[in-house]
Amino acid sequence: YIFGLSWQISFLFSALIIVTGPTVITPILRNIPLKKDVSAVLKWEGILIDPIGALAAVLVFEFISVGESVGYTQTALIEFGKILLFGTTFGFTFAHVLAFAIKKKLIPHYLLNVVSLSVVLLVFVESDVFAHESGLLAVVVMGMVMGNMNLPNIKELLYFKESLSVLLISILFILLAANINLSDLELIYNWETLYIFLIIVFVIRPLGVFISTAGSTLKFNEKLFISWVGPRGIVAAGIASLFGSKLLTRNEPGAEYITPLVFVIVLGTVLLNATTARVFAKVAGVFLKNSQGILIVGASRLSRIIGEYLHKHNRHVVLIDNNATNIEKAKKLGLEAFDANIYSDALSDNIELNDVGYLMSLTGNPDINEFAIDKFGDQFGENGAFRLINSQEMNDPQNNPKEGLFSHTDDFIKLMETTKKYPSIHEIDLKDRAHYEQLIEMTNADDDIIPIFLKAPDGDLKIISSYSTDFNDIKKGYSLVYLGKMFDNEKGKGKTQAKKES
Missing domain, CATH: 3.40.50.720 (NAD(P)-binding Rossmann-like Domain)
Structure with missing residues (x-):
């Protein structure tokens, strides 16, 4: 509405910015002593919302791709169903296959990390072949299933994953930022961008938190702090760059705004939360002065x-x-x-x-x-x-x-x-x-x-x-x-x- 974009592009932008990133929330929370309930909500929100937000963005993208023709809704929902079916099936199946191989020591110990990474990449690609954009869901399901198994070498895999995550995320942020031209930023160099940012931070985020936590044991000040801490992460930026470029090649009206707008929201929320979260925790009264x-x-x-x-x-x-x-x-x-x-x-x-x-x-x-x-x-x-x-x-x-x-x-x-x-x-x-x-x-x-x-x-x-x-x-x-x-x-x-x- 603020930029005069179509409903399709607006919904895609909305789906992209619901994703809060665990890669940016975790470092913030490590430096703030909070009650376990508050830190757990923020941590698991970031972890669980990643695949949900990605799927929501994929669903909207499929609606836009199909166009307003016969079978518009039906085709998009079929594609969404295929993503759920193949993503869940591949993730669940290969998680048990890899776990079986680890438990039976079919993989040499010195090759465990390499083989595990290869299987994850294989699952991502194979699932994507059967249902476009289902690879992310497949590897998330695979990780959730294996994480709840009693595997003998799970700690080593987690250490390897942490090192790999830091390396790949750093590279990905550089590549995504390099993909934005100065002309793209000039498109959003106006007051409308500030209005959108303020509405997301001060209206949309608090509204979503208070509605979703209604009836919970969280206190008002805890909900207020959770409302304030909502940095968007790498998944939002990555999918925005992917879908934005695809829609541009199809000459979709307003597609040129997707990537720069999402990047501004990601950058703005990360900087805002990283610099003010500790102070706001003290103001809201959730900062633990005495850890018991x-x-x-x-x-x-x-x-x-x-x-x-x-x-x-x-x-x-x-x-x-x-x-x-x-x-x-x-x-x-x-x-x-x-x-x-x-x-x-x-x-x-x-x-x-x-x-x-x-x-x-x-x-x-x-x-x-x-x-x-x-x-x-x-x-x-x-x-x-x-x-x-x-x-x-x-x-x-x-x-x-x-x-x-x-x-x-x-x-x-x-x-x-x-x-x-x-x-x-x-x-x-x-x-x-x-x-x-x-x-x-x-x-x-x-x-x-x-x-x-x-x-x-x-x-x-x-x-x-x-x-x-x-x-x-x-x-x-x-x-x-x-x-x-x-x-x-x-x-x-x-x-x-x-x-x-x-």
Whole structure:
């Protein structure tokens, strides 16, 4: 309407700019500590909207290509159906074929990355042969299917994919930008371009966010921030360049506006969000000043019991382990857990851990516990980074490290023995600091009682370190949270807070 373009070209432009790019959203979110819900919505919106936006653009393009002749709508819908059919079929089938080859070790390890890339390119081309523009959907489906399989070398493929993505996206942006002539930019060097940009940022994006999140648990300020962060990415620019050039060769009226307009929207939204997202997060009140999430390294039975207690008390808790069985058990308890190698850099790039401010390393390997504190203590332990003491430190209580967890008399082996005999967490009300210190002395003398948290009247939980007498403001209303058997004077009072794990 603003540029006086036809409805067909206007709809194509609209379909192209609904795509928000994960390649530009992810770097922005990495630098802003946000609640997990907000960062997850923005991250997955960018990932899922890519193929949806591409398909919407393809559908509109087919309508334009067919023209307003007999069978106009029917032909376009048939083409769209073919894209869905062949894209989904090729992606699903070849995902299982490649996964089978990887699991059966039919591909030599040193050729795994090369063969995987070759199969992806083959799927893209073959699907495109059967249904034009279905290749993108095919490889997206293939990636989604393989990503949810338990593949032995999935981490290596992901690292290879990340390196390849950075290289190809950088090259693609250069090539696409080089495809725009100065005369194309002169077409949109006017006030109408600014009007379109402002309408997209301040009207269309907020309207879409508030309508789509109606009835969700997101608060108004969180919806407002999501409305502000909507940078368009490489898919919009790439498809705009492709379709724009094709329509120009067919002398479609208004086709010359498609590529430069989309590029202006991509460039403008990326620059706007990259420079203002952090400030706007503070203004909107979604910027986390104090990260209260807890990252637990190790998903043993001990970690799962503690994680379940924290989860029930509304703390964002994440368990990581390279033992798939432990991770699966944690997920069955409703906990957020994922397979991760503590020695890799993948954790540092996980934007859904932005609200983590406490680190607890609970593995049975002292070297891993110390490494976790050294490597991730600053990033994930801004409020406190703790680890289990080792057997040598346990025998020298006076020289326990300040990051030691729970008690200076309990290492991983003793904790697991207690967990095996008494897999429950209890609470006992405190009268004052003296009462707390008395109970701590009792736990030191009893191998079957492990103090883990100090619970404030408002429900806030403070992690107890091996220097367990550091708390000074204890008064009536506080509670001691502990693992193991109940104190003798608490038996029968129903203070158990976590069910036994089967």
